[in-house]
Amino acid sequence: MNAKKLPTYEELSKPLTIFSYKWFKWGLVRIVLNTIGRLSKGIRIGFKYGFDSGTMLDYVYENNPQGWLFFGKLIDREYLNGPGWAGIRQRKIHLKQILNEAIQGNRRNSKDTIIMDVASGPGRYLIETMQEYRKSGIKVICRDMDETGLNLGRQLCSRLGIEGIKYEKADAFSLETLKNTEPVPNIIIVSGLYELFTNDDIVKKSMDNISAVLKPGDYFIFTNQPYHPQLELIARTLPNRLHEFWVMRLRSDNEVKSWATALGFKHVRSLLDGYGIFSVHLFQKI
Ligand SMILES: C[S@@+](CC[C@H](N)C(=O)[O-])C[C@H]1O[C@@H](n2cnc3c(N)ncnc32)[C@H](O)[C@@H]1O
Known part of the structure; x- marks a missing residue:
C-alpha cells in the first residue's frame, strides 16, 4: 500500500514552478472544485470552514449526500466516498x-x-x-x-x-x-x-x-x-x-x-x- 514513494511535507509546502505541468494541473483542479465542485454541500462546507475543520468532519460522519439538484448530490456522493x-x-x-x-x-x-x-x-x-x-x-x-x-x-x-x-x-x-x-x-x-x-x-x-x-x-x-x-x-x-x-x-x-x-x-x-x-x-x- 505504501510502496509508491509519497511526497514529503517539505516537497508539498514548496510553491509550484509557474507554468510547469503541475502548476497547470492543480490550478485546473482548483478551478473545477471552486466552481462545479461547489454544487456539492460537502465541498462548500470545506471551502467555508476548512476541509480539516470539525464542521467538515461532522458532515463526513453524517454521510448523507446533499447538493444542488441531482448533479450536486452526485458530486457530493463521490466526495464523501473518497478514501480519506x-x-x-x-x-x-x-x-x-x-x-x-x-x-x-x-x-x-x-x-x-x-x-x-x-x-x-x-x-x-x-x-x-x-x-x-x-x-x-x-x-x-x-x-x-x-x-x-x-x-x-x-x-x-x-x-x-x-x-x-x-x-x-x-x-x-x-x-x-x-x-x-x-x-x-x-x-x-x-x-x-x-x-x-x-x-x-x-x-x-x-x-x-x-x-x-x-x-x-x-x-x-x-x-x-x-x-x-x-x-x-x-x-x-x-x-x-x-x-x-x-x-x-x-x-x-x-x-x-x-x-x-x-x-x-x-x-x-x-x-x-x-x-x-x-x-x-x-x-x-x-
Ligand atoms: C480534524 S478536526 C477533528 C475534530 C474531532 N476531534 C474529530 O475527530 O472528528 C480538528 C479540530 O481541532 C480543532 N483545533 C485546532 N486547533 C485547536 C486548538 N489549539 N485547541 C483546540 N482545538 C483546536 C479544530 O477547530 C477542529 O475542530
Whole structure:
C-alpha cells in the first residue's frame, strides 16, 4: 500500500514552478472544485470552514449526500466516498470502540468516568457514545477553539435529548486550561488534532501536559495518520481551517507511540483502518 514513494511535507509546502505541468494541473483542479465542485454541500462546507475543520468532519460522519439538484448530490456522493473520508468514518468507529474499552476499564475499577476531548469539534462520536450510556452518570467535556463546531454539538445534543455533555471554548495546548478542568477527567481524547500540526515538539509537549494531569490508571486516547493516498491533491487544492493549503505531515505509528511511552504511558491497544490511513491508540497512565 505504501510502496509508491509519497511526497514529503517539505516537497508539498514548496510553491509550484509557474507554468510547469503541475502548476497547470492543480490550478485546473482548483478551478473545477471552486466552481462545479461547489454544487456539492460537502465541498462548500470545506471551502467555508476548512476541509480539516470539525464542521467538515461532522458532515463526513453524517454521510448523507446533499447538493444542488441531482448533479450536486452526485458530486457530493463521490466526495464523501473518497478514501480519506471513508477512513475518517472508520476512525470514528474505532474511536468509539476504544473509548468503550476505557469506560469498561473504569467500571471494572469502580471508577466514575469523566471524558474530556480537547479538540472535539461537535464530538458526534461522544454524543453517540452517550446515547449508548444514557443515565450512566458519565460526564463529557468537549473543548475546541472553534465556536461553530461547538455550537453544532450543542444543537445535536439538544435535538437528541443527550445530557451530561458540556461544550467549552479552550486551547488544547494550554497546560493551565487542562489543569483547571472541572470535573477532573480520567479519559482524555485527542482525535484529529496532532495530524494538523507539523511540528513534532508541539505534539510531544501536548502529550506531556496530558501526562501531567492524568493519574495512574487513567486513559489517554489519540489518533495518528501514518498514510494518505491523496496527499498531493489535498496539499495543492484544499484550504484548511486557517485558509492555507492543507499540507499534511504523516507520522509512523511506532514514532508517536514511542513518544507516549516515553512520557509515562503504557500501550493498551491500537486500531488501524483498512486503508492504512488513520490509527487510534489507547494508552494508560502508569
Ligand atoms: C480534524 S478536526 C477533528 C475534530 C474531532 N476531534 C474529530 O475527530 O472528528 C480538528 C479540530 O481541532 C480543532 N483545533 C485546532 N486547533 C485547536 C486548538 N489549539 N485547541 C483546540 N482545538 C483546536 C479544530 O477547530 C477542529 O475542530
